[in-house]
Amino acid sequence: MYDVKQGYEAAKAYYAQFGVDVDEAIKVANETPISMHCWQGDDVAGLEKKEDTSLTGGIQTTGNYPGKARNGEELRADLEVAMKYIPGEIKVNLHASYLEADTFVDRNEVAPEHFKKWADWAVEKGVGLDFNPTYFSHPLSEKATLSSADEEIRKFWIQHGINCRRIGQYFYERTGKTCVINHWTPDGDKEFPIDTVGPRLRMKDSYDQIFEATKDVVGVMDGIESKVFGIGAESYTVGSHEFSMAYALNARKDNIIMTLDTGHFHPTEVVSAKLGALYAFVDHILLHVSRPVRWDSDHVVSFDDETRAIMEELVRLNRLQDTYIATDFFDASINRICAWTIGLRNTRKAMLAALLQPVDKMKELEATGDVSARLAFKEEFKAAPFSLVWDYYCAQQNAGVSLDWLEEVKAYEAEILKVRS
Numbered sequence: 400m401y402d403v404k405q406g407y408e409a410a411k412a413y414y415a416q417f418g419v420d421v422d423e424a425i426k427v428a429n430e431t432p433i434s435m436h437c438w439q440g441d442d443v444a445g446l447e448k449k450e451d452t453s454l455t456g457g458i459q460t461t462g463n464y465p466g467k468a469r470n471g472e473e474l475r476a477d478l479e480v481a482m483k484y485i486p487g488e489i490k491v492n493l494h495a496s497y498l499e500a501d502t503f504v505d506r507n508e509v510a511p512e513h514f515k516k517w518a519d520w521a522v523e524k525g526v527g528l529d530f531n532p533t534y535f536s537h538p539l540s541e542k543a544t545l546s547s548a549d550e551e552i553r554k555f556w557i558q559h560g561i562n563c564r565r566i567g568q569y570f571y572e573r574t575g576k577t578c579v580i581n582h583w584t585p586d587g588d589k590e591f592p593i594d595t596v597g598p599r600l601r602m603k604d605s606y607d608q609i610f611e612a613t614k615d616v617v618g619v620m621d622g623i624e625s626k627v628f629g630i631g632a633e634s635y636t637v638g639s640h641e642f643s644m645a646y647a648l649n650a651r652k653d654n655i656i657m658t659l660d661t662g663h664f665h666p667t668e669v670v671s672a673k674l675g676a677l678y679a680f681v682d683h684i685l686l687h688v689s690r691p692v693r694w695d696s697d698h699v700v701s702f703d704d705e706t707r708a709i710m711e712e713l714v715r716l717n718r719l720q721d722t723y724i725a726t727d728f729f730d731a732s733i734n735r736i737c738a739w740t741i742g743l744r745n746t747r748k749a750m751l752a753a754l755l756q757p758v759d760k761m762k763e764l765e766a767t768g769d770v771s772a773r774l775a776f777k778e779e780f781k782a783a784p785f786s787l788v789w790d791y792y793c794a795q796q797n798a799g800v801s802l803d804w805l806e807e808v809k810a811y812e813a814e815i816l817k818v819r820s
């Protein structure tokens with residue numbers, strides 16, 4: 400290993416030229432929570448006691464890498480391994496389908512008691528918990544959920560949403576940290592329907608009922624996640640971007656916000672370009688950081704242009720602290736602990752790289768009309784020595800410098816994952 404401290408000192412001198420406080424950047428990156436999705440660990444299968452665990456709702460995992468977690472204990476153990484190598488504040492993000500009970504519990508019956516093991520574990524680890532109603536992978540979700548024209552089915556899913564908000568409050572009470580709840584429904588149509596508003600009016604009414612019935616709930620924030628299409632819902636989604644944005648804005652409640660998933664837009668649309676416009680109107684946004692490859696493929700988050708641009712935009716807008724950052728990917732073709740570690744480290748690294756830029760100086764250049772210097776600065780910091788600061792930060796946090804973590808995860812794979820059938 401090279402001299403990490405020496406590298407950090409050199410980088411510090413480089414950044415000092417531009418007035419960037421490296422230690423402050425590390426501090427902010429370290430204290431900004433990233434919500435780590437549990438569903439990478441078992442290919443979104445969940446822990447419900449049921450025969451059919453197939454993934455529906457127009458989302459897909461591909462690959463059959465050995466060693467996926469088969470129960471809550473294994474999933475928590477795997478999460479813990481990955482968490483060792485992800486520096487900074489982490490929350491863990493659960494779907495309702497990760498309930499733990501001795502017998503089958505249907506979605507309209509989920510309750511706080513089914514998440515006691517998760518809450519005990521989170522308290523022991525000192526992490527917060529976020530939550531998601533699971534409006535998919537269920538016989539009653541095949542046609543539609545919150546927008547269903549069948550009142551019995553719609554009622555079933557409304558009850559699920561209501562119960563999930565109560566579970567969110569339970570997580571808040573146990574961990575002392577706000578529980579961010581995300582609502583995503585797969586409702587949509589393969590062909591463009593004749594009646595495009597009816598399903599939306601029903602979905603709007605369903606959300607209204609969920610929030611009205613739980614208006615006493617405290618300690619939660621609710622994101623409404625939009626999506627442009629899904630497999631089998633290529634032409635129309637009920638919860639489109641316009642629907643979700645309009646719902647969140649019109650709700651006029653501080654706790655109902657928009658969720659932007661980086662894989663849920665047309666391929667040439669980028670979330671980074673939406674943030675500045677939305678923050679002119681809202682106080683908070685929930686982000687699902689993913690990597691769409693040609694479609695909403697949910698590849699592992701990369702340290703790529705868009706992830707970096709999102710973080711740069713949040714820093715420049717001074718909205719990092721107002722944005723709930725969550726990861727959302729599921730790759731079944733590689734070691735799942737590596738998937739988490741790589742994706743979450745990249746998310747944090749992009750955040751740190753964004754914080755290591757002289758934003759005030761760049762704003763000043765722009766304000767004075769010096770657009771040539773603005774471009775020169777933007778380009779300069781693309782290749783600035785942030786990785787030396789990153790390595791130092793990982794060393795400080797005992798999170799594995801460079802690829803140190805890989806050998807240890809491989810050892811865990813050989814010892815623990817390989818023996819799972």
Ligand SMILES: C[C@H](O)[C@H](O)[C@@H](O)C(=O)CO
Nearest residue numbers: 458531583624660687727
């Ligand atoms: C598991 C899903 O990815 C998640 O609930 C949702 O956020 C989504 O992005 C569906 O495409």
Ligand SMILES: [Mn+2]
Nearest residue numbers: 624660687727
């Ligand atoms: Mn998502």
